[in-house]
Amino acid sequence: MNNEITGAEIVLKSLAEQGVEVVFGYPGGAVLPIYDTLFKQNSIKHVLVRQEGGAIHAAEGYARSTGKTGVVLVTSGPGATNVVTGLTDAMMDSVPIVCITGQVPQHLIGSDAFQECDTTGITRPCTKHNYLVKDVNKLSSVFHEAFTIAQNGRPGPVLIDIPKDVQFASGTYEEKNKIVIPSHRLFEPSPDFEKNKIEEAVELISKSKKPIFYIGGGCINSGPKASKLVREFINIVGSPVTMTLMGLGVVASSDKNSLGMLGMHGMYEANMAMHECDVMINIGARFDDRVTGRLDAFSPNSKKIHIDIDESNINKTINVDVPIIGDVKQVVEKMIEIWKDNKFQIDDKALKLWWDKITKWKKVDCLNYNNEGNQIKPQYAVQRLYELTKNTKTFITTEVGQHQMWAAQFYKFEQPNRWLTSGGLGTMGYGFPAAIGAQVGHPDALVVDIAGDASILMNIQEMSTAVQYRLPVKIFILNNEYMGMVRQWQELLHGGRYSESYTDSLPDFVKLAESYKATGLRAKTTDDLDDVITQMIETKNTVIADIWVTKEENCFPMIQSGSAHNEMMLSKDQKQDKKSAEKGKILV
């Protein structure tokens, strides 16, 4: 049969038809046929990482900064197990990923063969769906379905495990448009279906006296149009708006209605407004525990509207009054339409009183920190980074910990898709490979990974990748020689016993950069800081900027675990009562 091609060729053809431009991967025995086919073509670029964990975070960074699906290609056994963290990360943060893993040939499956593992078994709970493809003729339909599932509804990672014999076998390729995916395997939202609920919600908003919009990452996943519509609707209503860590950028930080981020390290005014509002409009957020604090004291007097594409998020932790299941852009478009058709008008007087109250909360100036002396405060470092990069097209990624929270607090995002951080899983080591992915997707943009000294070491091997592909990623390390967030919790909750949170024998980051043939810079005092940042931006290759910051700075404001929104700690001096601190200690 002359129209038959090999499984490996089907893989590449499927990727090409799906519009894939780049694959992040690492070869190995069980994917050699696919790598061989990759070698013979030019349409798909491959980025060779230094560890599979880097590949999947890079694919996440690529996906979240471009809105496309990230593709990963790794081998069986350790190749597959190394991507498990990234898959879980993508699952938690709803990132569309297709991950291809090689598998030992079918006759060896189950025999504990070399580099064999039960990949589909291991990844079942950390993927939206996964496949073990045993028939080469099903390969193309599996790929097309996988891409659809990864992007459809609430996006997420999908894994395709392909035994080596299937990669060698010959079969027929089926085109994307020939594949019919049964409707039960997909989520197809219909705004008409929820029309009554949407009307109810809009009417509730129009009658509110103290409304607040609570915006999450779902608005970013719904695409740039969703952000535009959300901004438009909030402007029409004139309501204050707060964003989750994942939702930063949906509404511009400079927008007069924006109160910034909410939650554990969110803004005082945002959390107080959440606590005292009478109508809460949750768009694409999921009442995460970092946002809600203690559930029984969460926004006690409000009616809650919850727009989410995933029904399982409705009433999962917080009971809501008006649930709407659907895609943000469709639902919000409908809301604007209904608002305009009915000529709804919010009670101006009440709204003014509400804003007056918020203005008072703002005066607390919750991000205030002591910036005396010439030692660099981490907050100040982020502020300077923002000031010196705000006029450039900049993508910010982060690792996880104090630096991540300072970045969220002090870097001002004006647009969606510019802020990439591991929110749900909290994966240290995410930021640098994610920055590589973002840089691959946006070669001309400035991509900065705001990192901590501990986190950066978790995927430091990707320096080699960044240099190989001439990716001018900037690593901006807030170096305090501690796992800062762990140290902070130990200080606040464990009597200052800093068990294993100090990193002795850190590398010399400047020399480390140089050993990879990248550029290393260092700022030791506030006098050096602006020069180092400017030099970092102007350098055309990969840069590590080692910023020595004060060692024992804490990240405030903070809602301690087990506390409510109106029980924020603004500084260390404001001790919590001991009883609730003890209670909070068992929580994460």
Add this chain to the structure above:
Amino acid sequence: MNKSVYDSPDQVSETKRHILTVLVDNEPGVLARVIGMFSGRGYNIDSLNVAEVSNDENISRITIVTHGTSEVVSQIEKQLLRIVPVHSVTNLDQEGSSVEAEVALVYIYISETNKKKVYQLCDLYRARKIENENNTTIFEIAGSSERVNRFIKEINEITKVEIVRSGPVAISSIKKNEEE
């Protein structure tokens, strides 16, 4: 509810038994997906039954008996629907009335002294003796779980037994338009 460590410990509503019927594509791994969701999220499975519904459509029916508050069970239903090969989830306790039955096979240790009592009880419960090549006394009893429980309790009082139970299957008893 009550799934977050931040939750208040107050029970929201009472814990009840629920029977869920889940229709799934009959593909490899689908059962693991379903039970993995239960164990991963800390839900209970009291019993589980899987059988193919029809050969041509390649669909299986999973009947799960679980218990939990209505909030927990509603969360279970929604989590099940997230699984790609799941067609539908029906909570038979919310559908209104349903009929359920299970089968138990009971190996009864029989002697001259208890023989009469055993056969009387089996008669009463319409437990049927299953013929087998070794001519051992194995009985089959079908019916609601409660009925099977009662039978087992009473036979246990008479003699030693070994039991295997299928766990219940159930179907909605609401009248349907038969022309459909």
